[in-house]
Amino acid sequence: MTSANVDMFKTLDPEHAGTTSEGVVTQLREMIHRGELRPGDRLPPERDLAKLLGVSRPTLRAGIRSLAAVGVLQSRQGAGTFVVKSDGPPSLDSSPLRLMASLHGFTSAEMFEARMSLEMAVAGLAAERATGDHMATMAEEVAGMYASLGDPEQFLVHDVRFHQTIAASSGNRILTALMNMVATILFETRIKTVKRATDLKESAEMHRHIYRAIREHNPEAAREAMHDHLIRAKMAWDLEEPHDLEHAPPNGSNGNGASS
Amino acid sequence: MTSANVDMFKTLDPEHAGTTSEGVVTQLREMIHRGELRPGDRLPPERDLAKLLGVSRPTLRAGIRSLAAVGVLQSRQGAGTFVVKSDGPPSLDSSPLRLMASLHGFTSAEMFEARMSLEMAVAGLAAERATGDHMATMAEEVAGMYASLGDPEQFLVHDVRFHQTIAASSGNRILTALMNMVATILFETRIKTVKRATDLKESAEMHRHIYRAIREHNPEAAREAMHDHLIRAKMAWDLEEPHDLEHAPPNGSNGNGASS
DNA sequence: GGCCGTAAATGGTCATACCTTGCTTCGTGT
DNA sequence: ACACGAAGCAAGGTATGACCATTTACGGCC
Secondary structure, eight states: OOSOSOOOSOOOOTTSOSOHHHHHHHHHHHHHHTTSSOTTOBOOOHHHHHHHHTSOHHHHHHHHHHHHHTTSEEEETTTEEEEOOOSSSOOOOSHHHHHHHHHHTOOHHHHHHHHHHHHHHHHHHHHHHOOHHHHHHHHHHHHHHHHTTTOHHHHHHHHHHHHHHHHHHHTOHHHHHHHHHHHHHHHHHHGGGTTSOOOHHHHHHHHHHHHHHHHTTOHHHHHHHHHHHHHHHHHHHHHSSOOOSSOOOSSOOOOOOOOO | OOSSSOOOSOOOOTTSOSOHHHHHHHHHHHHHHTTSSOTTOBOOOHHHHHHHHTSOHHHHHHHHHHHHHTTSEEEETTTEEEEOOOOSSOOOOSHHHHHHHHHHTOOHHHHHHHHHHHHHHHHHHHHHHOOHHHHHHHHHHHHHHHHTTTOHHHHHHHHHHHHHHHHHHHOOHHHHHHHHHHHHHHHHHHGGGTTSOOOHHHHHHHHHHHHHHHHTTOHHHHHHHHHHHHHHHHHHHHHSSOOOSSOOOSSOOOOOOOOO
């Protein structure tokens, strides 16, 4: 800590007005997108890093906390603080959206419509760009659905993977992230009601339609098939007891999820 | 603090596992979406609130910081901490997306495509639902563009307002928020290059096409007009010098912005 | 050589003090 | 009586230091 290693952590210039902890956030952000800190990297211990940046530990912690809240950093007690390693597709934390939903009283219908628009857009792009590998995976998942008609939970797994494969083959990670953000919120309230299977066969059929449209590189058909699929899913959904977007799980889980 | 006022701040149950500060976040979130704290409200002073929740001030501050980072709370030194008052449409902070962009090296083309998909979806919905008021506003903004052909900055103002009016008339605040999130990032790098006007007349024409499609309640035409518009905007955009998504402004500004 | 325990490393929490900034109120001057 | 300004108070921001909880890693023991 005394001398050597890296001096890439320059003590922050007080000129950058604003509060000190904001300065820390700025410093860390710049280090990240300058490539000095890359996904998966571990930050120096808080005590050291605080000295290196010339701030106190609480102030540094405040900055880290801010970045952790938006999903860029992750701290594990006893282990260290890490730049989030997104192994799969990049993902955005859905808790801000969830908060906004409760703050403004969004209906689940509105949320569902947003998801539908995003899924349709993604399906359209996927129809233009899906590679052979992607389509093979989709076909497998569809087959998996047919094979799981008696096991709703297993069916749901294939369902989610199918939608994520579509997102992946859209080639647009931003849309994918946004779609997952919305889908996650819907998913969290849905997973509890999955037990009561609702016409899994029809659902599998519709997924197959989507797959075939993508397979034929027909964006319009893909969009339409996705539209039909989600419309029916919503209708089945609406038959269940009232779903509140209100009771979000306590912790702002960041997981991805897409449902039928 | 001793007795009376409100005891809606119940000391948090330690049962909810996780770290203490996460518990604080949970408490505050639930208070918000239970309606005990509403937009614009001011939280009790940190020292009091810490006692009420049964945690120390640093821990409480950590929780507040997390919520502030995602744009739900805002603290002003000397004044207090407030639940963010969103006067206009709800908006999501774009800094997480910006961070994700630098983390994964998103190209501006990808960002642009995401925006196009969102704008097309929104335009389609707007064509189905826009009210007379909305359309009147759109018409005014289009007129404003024609009137500002010699003043790029003024033109841009009308441009932004036009797109936001479309978003508003889509009736889906979630898609609107997501669209603004993406548009903001593009906008921030664009506002610097606005000075060099590029075919404002053509741009105004295309906006008029969009308007007319919406006016005629023709979703497909609206989507297509928006598509053409953004394709051309992107082409003009690509002619400029290399735009880096990298140099985001130091502070994670939360403003809304949509450009042509 | 593999397994388990202990110790060091590291983030999480707490208590306290002091500084900086807004806001408010009281006093003075016009 | 009104207006302006200065002082005091309130509230968030930062710093210091200590201790707790957990994870990791090293080393001894079987």
